[in-house]
Amino acid sequence: MFFARKFSIGAFLCIPLLGACAYPGQYFGIDAEKGNSQEVAANGVDYTLTPIDAVSLNALASRSSAQAELVPATFTPEAGAYQYLIGVGDLVRITVWDHPELTNPAGNTTGQLQGQVVLPDGTFYFPFLNKVKAAGRTTDEIRVEMTRNLEKFIRSPQVDVYIQPNGFRSQKIYVSGEVSQPGFFPITDVPTRLSDAIAQAGGLSKEADLSNVTLQRNNQTVVLDAYRLLYQGDLSQNILLKNGDVLNIPDRRLRKVFLMGEVVQPSSFIMPVGKLTLAEVLSDIGGINQNTANAQQVYVIRQAVVDAASQPKLNIYHLDSTSPTSVLYADQFEMQPRDVVYVDPVRLVRINRLLGTILPSLQVLPAVRSNIRVLEGE
Structure with missing residues (x-):
């Protein structure tokens, strides 16, 4: 009997102490x-x-x-008008007016003329001139040089230099992520900017995260906000893309x-x-x-x-x-x-949650007390 009373009193004394330790559930408690x-x-x-x-x-x-977020200076275009620089693999078409033997030396009359492929050494072959350096130069620079050199063989040559529509092969960008058609896209003589790349890839999907578009260039990564560009007209985000750029549009997960x-x-x-x-x-x-x-x-x-x-x-x-x-x-x-x-x-x-935690324990105490009496033989 004495043991049962001692157990009951001790249990009741411990309940307030347990309640003071912690309330159940989350509580911020900031003043x-x-x-x-x-x-x-x-x-x-x-x-x-x-x-x-x-x-x-x-x-x-x-x-x-x-x-x-401002675009770093290393990602902004240089001053001056955009110019496409010819690279290895590009298909260059040379036309010398009134001289079909130079324009089409193979005598092809079937329609589309193929032009000259820029070789791995950065040059292409042309009659009278042998190798013409093309890689890293503009079509206008090549035209001026060829005109000057052909004057030795032709009186007042009229030369036109351009790249075939399907001849832009040397420079590419890659678009991945939440776009309709991810993949490689050529850089042409028309400037390719962020909005152009998105359009070429078929547009954005519904799950695209416009605010965190990443651009990787030369082991550097910059975060672009396409939402500010497309919905707020912030043209600072519409940067010019270059060869080898990797553009990724993540999802909103x-x-x-x-x-x-x-x-x-x-x-x-x-x-x-x-x-x-x-x-x-x-x-x-x-x-x-x-x-x-x-x-x-x-x-x-x-x-x-x-x-x-x-x-x-x-x-x-x-x-x-x-x-x-x-x-x-x-x-x-x-x-x-x-x-x-x-x-x-x-x-x-x-407080109610605390009581809801304690009350089930209190309801067990009479049964425990009854079992103790049985064990003591009362």
Whole structure:
């Protein structure tokens, strides 16, 4: 009997201690009254807490404009008009007017004339002139030189130099990823830019991530924003492509937003093309749970941009959704990929969850006490 009483009293004394250790479920527990502050979380990750208001929204807009990714100088075209430089394998057509024996020395009268292929040494053969250097030169440079050299054999020669429509063989770009027809595409005497490459590849698919188009050139990689180009008219993103460039349009699989805590439907979903706001995110999943959510504690957790050698850091944005102006602020707050939207529970819900964990254990105690009495022979 004494053992049973001692066991019951000890069990009841341990229950408050267990409840004080940890509440079940997730809880953010950041003091939103601190406003703009920097703290160190329990797991050692530095974070900055910022309220979502007019001041912070203006600061975020200014920061976004300042951080707009600029194309490096190594990827921008040189000054002056675009000129195609002939390369090995190109098919060059030479016409000397009033001299068909030079224009078509083989006597071909069947239609399309083939022209001269630029050999591996960068030259092609032409009567009277033997080898003519072509690689790395423009058609106009070749025409001027051939005209000057043919004057030794022909009076006032009229020479025309051009590349056959199907003769652009030496320079290519490769387009891969979320396009209709990925593959190699030739660079011609018409400048090929980002928009041209997308069009040549048959256009973008529905799953294309327009904001993270990557271009690889000479072991360097730059990220281009095709959304700014196609939908906002930012021509700085429409860069000139060069031989050997690899253009990749990734899918939107990694552009996700996560919803956790006291929301109607905790989930994750892929961001649509274009702008996505906090108000749209909450409305698309049915909003916060009106029975359990603390409307004053809506948070957006975002990974801060730091150096690879630096410690991880978080930017945490707080929204008090009980305020009438919160809807306006939420509609102006733009989400970014991998953002986490979290809503804290109210204190009463945390207590009820704790009691829901403890009560089943309390219901077992009478049965344990009864078994102890049986063992003691009462």
